[in-house]
Amino acid sequence: MESSLQLFLALSIAMAVFLMLVIVGSLLFSWWVLPYFAYRKLKANGFSGPKPAFPLGNLNDMKRLKKKDSSSSSSSSSSISNDIHSTAFPYFARWQKLHGKVLIYWLGTEPFLYIADPEFLKQMSADIKGKNWGKPNVFKHDREPMFGSGLVMVEGEDWVRHRHVITPAFSPANLKAMASLMVDSATKMLDRWADLISSGLPEIDVEREIISTAGEIIAKTSFGVSYENGRRVLERLRDMQITLFESNRYVGVPFGKFLNPKQSLKAKALGREIDELLRSIITERSEKPRTGKPEQDLLGLLLAENTVDGRKKRALSTKELVDECKTFFFGGHETTALALTWTLLLLGLHPEWQNELREEIKEVIGDGKSIDATMLAGLKKMGWVMNEVLRLYSPAPNVQRQVRQDIQVDNLVIPNGTNVWIDVVSMHHDQSLWGDDVYEFKPERFKDDIFGGCNHKMGFLPFGFGGRMCIGRNLTTMEYKVVLTLILSRFSFSLSPNYNHAPSILLSLRPKHGMPLIFKPL
């Protein structure tokens, strides 16, 4: 009896040890062996890069170089340079010098092929359709609370279906109906600015103000905030964004989430609440008998797409609709707000361009009080300014993809599964592509050329490229023109002496210390 108990115990221990070994072995296999083989295959092409250390990859080098640089890189308002690549991304600038414009670096245990060479990118992407690109699995996990399986992250036939259903919602005809929502939110913000100015406080941090207004605009245009639940979703989405930003992120590092357990749990709880609120909005709306035109926000248009002749065709499931609403919010408001924020910096430094744009607004729109969306296309110079700002201070500073098939580039092979990191800021600041005036603010470079005189068509990529190019670019252009027209029609502005120039990366390219400007009513 005793010996069979001992045998049972010994077997149980052996089994537990065996299971532990299997778990540790498979973790090491997926964190060490697989990435190492992927790395070896990439290296076989002759690419090199900084030496990684397990399990952080090059994250420590990046932090160290950033820290070293940030002690010397912020500059006061009187000495602002648009040469920002080496200050916002000192590690990429340094590695490029050592390893060229295509190199390998590691986020945790994930190797990435870094690309800042438009010709290489052109050759690599020439035969790849939108549906055949992947998004790095490591980001799918990390950004799950923001995008779920919305359009930014889906792949293959699912991506084709999502893109097909969503594209009509962003058509110019549909977007026009949203202009008045934008005017309302922006006017409310500008009335608040006017009150501040008249009470003797002309210095306004436009970054904070515009991000909050753009959040309201995107919530209205995505799922409507006139409903009680809509407002609550907006508040929770903002909380979620702050929570995600607060955490010191260890993307690609095994168990990285557990290094910030409090934030990870909070983001998860907020995510559940947001999903629940959006689900209730969707159910309420889809059960409402359809009379007349669908509601003119993106969700209303998607729900209409989901129905044919009054019958449900279920192009997108409720979960997919929830994820798309979150995707529009996270993908759409901060990028647009930052494009406007950086524009105000550059126009604050170039009052002659404020005047040029005011003249144009007078000619095309009149006093700027009532804006008809059809007139916006006439604001050509404003379009050049927008492009030039997106070139110098691209709010989406990089594009990430994952390769889903072996890709041949000349005699090289980029293997299936390779993570790709495209450094847009580097290409937008590359003297060999743009010429000696690369760091100057010169909107006129876009006057007769949609590529701004760049000597390579893949050198200007503010909205990405190919079939997966940004679906929201028309919405952004409209919002940009509406908000800038209203600002320029009411105020002139200059940079505050308190502005500290430190463009830095927090998912998007942001001014690290905000953007204080001094306003005067016209």
Ligand code: HEM
């Ligand atoms: C200045 C504003 C914006 C910038 C700079 C920007 C930039 C980008 C970039 C670089 C991509 C990746 C493209 C690629 O992989 O090649 C992208 C994709 C996307 N953007 Fe935007 N975006 C902006 C505004 C918006 C807005 C307003 C929305 C929605 C309301 C939006 C929704 C999306 C979506 C859903 C995708 C994924 C498209 C796909 O994979 O099919 N974006 N955007």
